[in-house]
Amino acid sequence: MGDLKVIGKRIPKKDAPLKTTGAAVYIQDMKVPGMLYGRILYSKYPHAKIVKIDTSKAEALPGVKVVLTGADVPNNFKFGFIKDNPPLKTGKVLSTRDEVAAVAAISPEIAEEALDLINIEYEELPGIFDPLEAMKEGAAMVHEEFKSNVLKMPWKFVAGDVEAAKKASAFIAEDTFSTQWVTHCCLGTSGCIASLDINNNLTMYSNTQIPSLAQNDFLEALKVFGFKNKRVRVIQCVIGGGFGSKLDTYAYEYIAILLALKARKPVKIVFSREDEFLATSPRQCTITKISQGCDKDGRLTFREMEMILDNGAYTSWGATTPSVMMVPISSLYKVPNIFYRAKCVYTNNTYSQAFRGYGNPQATFAIESNLDQLAEKAGIDPLEIRRINANEPGEVTPQNFKITSCGMKECIDEVVNRLDWKNKSGKHNGRGVGMASLIHVGGAARVYKSDGCGTIIKVDDNGKVDVITGSSEIGQGSETIISQIVAEVLGMSIDDINVINNDTDVCPWDVGAHASRTTFVAGNSALGAAQKIKTQIMEIAAKNLGESPEALEMKDGIIFSVKDKEKNISLGKVLRKVHYTLGGRMLVAEHFYDPPNENFDQNFKGNLSVAYAYGAHGVEVEVDKETGQVKILNYIAAHDVGKALNPMLLEGQIYGGGLMGIGYALGEKMIWDKGYLKNGTFLDYKMPTVQDAPPVQAVIVETDEQAGPFGAKGIGEPGLVPTAPAIANAIYDAVGVRIKDLPITPEKVLAALKEKEKGNP
Amino acid sequence: MKKEITFTLNKEKTIMEVDPQWTLLHLLREVLEMTGTKEGCGYGECGACTVIIDGEAVNSCLYPVMEVEGRSVMTIEGVALKDGSLDPIQQAFVDEGAVQCGFCIPGMIMSSKALLDKKDKPTEEEIKESIEGNLCRCTGYVKIVDAIKSVAGGR
């Protein structure tokens, strides 16, 4: 790859100056002339009949322009993954986040006051809040029109013969693990401004992670609302955190459109923090029954897992997380025989969605906790069982994943060395070490028909470059990474590269900021476009300099002959030459990169990703045996990233993911009590503060992924995948109790210690 | 009923007609359209709205606007120099990679600046204490602490 000038450097984020001065404009900060403020009234009960809604008082309040209820939603419109969710509910409410009415007014305060004036008469119905209850024979149906509370989804994967492998196994460990509801806690809450022109074309100011798909969703909605052949433009403001929360379109967006249609004015809806906790879609809770076996040498023989996921009352992408849970289930370590089945179950709880890791953390918690149990049964060091079974380059996994680059063993070694594993493990003296590994998609993930991203590059008269990309900047730094890639190819400074990434009227299609795919896909797309524009530039320069293109190089905006540097021309001049000439042309290139990965077949086989990301986390903990509190003394997060295009931003992903995972492991939990959220505040939802952040070492392992842009793989999600089991394993090493239910609270640790003292396992 | 208040905002004398029930945050964001100061929760639980009043970091979402009378308020808009060049603490956040989505960052900068204006060389403990009321979901805080440290060491 030669001598890299920009790639691999610790280059600050391009948008950081804007953000450090308060100049960045988030949806919260955005105003459109004449706009109204929308607010949504949520259901008082988790399950009830709506007997009567009286909006007359609200409508009479001065300053209120529109009040909507479910009756105002045209043509029975529903949205969501299987279109089971109306933006405003009629007849029945199925959860406490159900939208029952909405208001648009000239100020947020008046809108808020109007909500208090809406009278709704409910007839409360008994609800189902436990997926196990919902699965029982004779359970009431959450959606009466469906025959079962279990979603009709085909989540099953089988490879080899698990039953035979069980019989042949020397050791088997079996247990049940569970995880909790957790939420994204984006510091910037959800919001949008819906603005319609005189012809009912929609401009949506949004903080979505999926502009192209959102555009499509809104087009479809307009169609159902009776407005065919309209245009939808999605403009993204600066996004105050994503983490998967903005991977779908939501009721509030459709409500804003409906309010705007009726008011004939733009309508802004921005969530309060209470709304954000209540009405965004969290990571679902899961129950996992797992068993794994190995032969006498510790080689894994089979893995069997059955999972139950609380889908909540409606269906979003949360119901598809089993497709990614399958990644570690089929392919974390070499396991020849696999059985996996997952059921998503309707309840009257909030409904689940994507959240960084997309099901992988729940699955990996069970796999990696249970692997330690198996290692103990087999009398093998937890470290050794991981080494013995570690994935390797060239492997084809049971799901037909073709493993290209793989630094799993190197990651494990980093953890072992940096934790001083040999000296610290197995002491059971209140201090302990634990580890867990991960596999995740690292080269995109074909979950739609296309997994692509487009890039357009144009060079302006002054030799500056505009890169118009489909990808979204959600804080992760894609703008900077794309700039670096283009700068590297063109031999330019990243300051001369301007990335345009927030307007569907301008930007090419992209499937969205998810699946840790942006660096890989948008990066490859930008790389392709940059190479194409470079070819054009060189051809024109060659003509002007009387050289062949191969004899030229480009650096700092100057194209010169390698042999004779005096023979040169500036990029701006090249451009002016093609512009200011008869029969002139533009200097523009486009490239659409759609990775050569595969959709799953009906048996869930197929090379989902072009490359796979690996990592291992190791942690040393100290457990206070009197209080059950767990203190993390040292945390190592080693990740195989292919190639670090910008180590500084990459570490940021690892640190951020790591602490998010630590929160998941030790503290965070949405407390849903019979359908009511009990801790919807930052005070009571225990997202970690800086004082909770233990010392973390981010270790970058480079494996040079051939398919990646300059060798890179994705790193957005992996940081939180193995955190919880690593900590659970360390606690077991420290005090001999295994917590199988997240989060690992001091109560659970102390209760387990007491049971252990009594001699109960 | 509106009241007139006089105070110093980012070193400029400011006279405003205010509603007594406004918070300082409301005045800044909704009236003055100085949107650099963020609202993350409205309850003093996240620190995104932090401003410096008479040298102390406070949550502007809980600060009654009437109390601003006669005081000196500094917001994120008043931190950078007039020519647009960044304050050392802002530059450090940029250079150390402390910024991701950025929503918490104005508050982080105000909290750490309040500390650094008082103490040239704060300890790590003091640095963490200064931002313990500023939640960040993106960064894991590591590079934020590094950024503040780099200024603390470099002054």
Place this chain on the structure above:
Amino acid sequence: MKGYEYHKPSTVKEAIDLMGSLENAKFIAGGTDVMVLIRQKKLSPAHLISLRNISDLSFMETANGFFIGGGVTHSEIVGNEFIQKHYSALSDAAGNIGSKQIRNVATLCGNICNAAPSADSACPLLVLDAKVLIAGPDKEREIALDDFFLGPNRTALEKGEMVKGFHMPPFNENTGSTYIKHTRRAAMDLPILGIAARVTIKIGGSQIGCKDAFCTIDTISNILKHLEGEDLVCEDVRIAMGVVSPKPIRAKKAEAALLGKVVSEKLFEEIAEIAASEAQPRDSIRGEAWYRRDMIKVLTKRALLKSIDRVIRPDDLIHPDRLW
């Protein structure tokens, strides 16, 4: 929108007069609770009477012990070395309330007058025998803090009265005090449980008072073992518990059981058991009752040990452990 009038009296008398003359008025100090309640629509006053600009409320002084004005902020308390040294428990509490931003404006009287069972400064003030100085329309009066709390959010303040400050008596130099706040998170949190202790010990043996003698011994438990037979007698003791009953309470039976005894870790364990028996912890989203009760036992012992540690090794600045 119904708003409120905002009043900024500059003297205590003015504040009390305003309170007497206005309908539906509420005092506001730092505002970190009042402003939240207003936003949550749990409170809709017609008038807010600010105590922030009353200089008579915002001073501290050494006066036959120590006086802290009601308007003193938690940051001011944390920054006061005299309090750190002589009334450590209060320093412990003030340093861990909310966040830096909260501590910069939230006042001691605000924390106490809310009378939340979880009020962090209540337990320290209880063990430090604080008296509450109350100003009213007609007279000033002083009552023990123990008599001030009546129940959740209920105090002995009568109509029109306000808290001027808190007076703590002097304690002899062999006194140490501690507050331990047990939380899920290391900052920005309310306690699952709060325990404060103050112990005055009578020192017999010659070794004590010379901290160098213990510089090689790591923990106070080991120091106590080392001092067995030296007859370290508990001369005075207070133990207070927060979040275990409708109001912050003293563990009076536990105090009585410790008074006059030769201290040891084992004895502290017994005392802690008694303290736990005096509590009525409940289940809530913030903590389970059984766990709170268990933690009373653990933390009472630790608070007593730490208090004695502060007598024996007074120069060590002690920060409450920050744990999940």
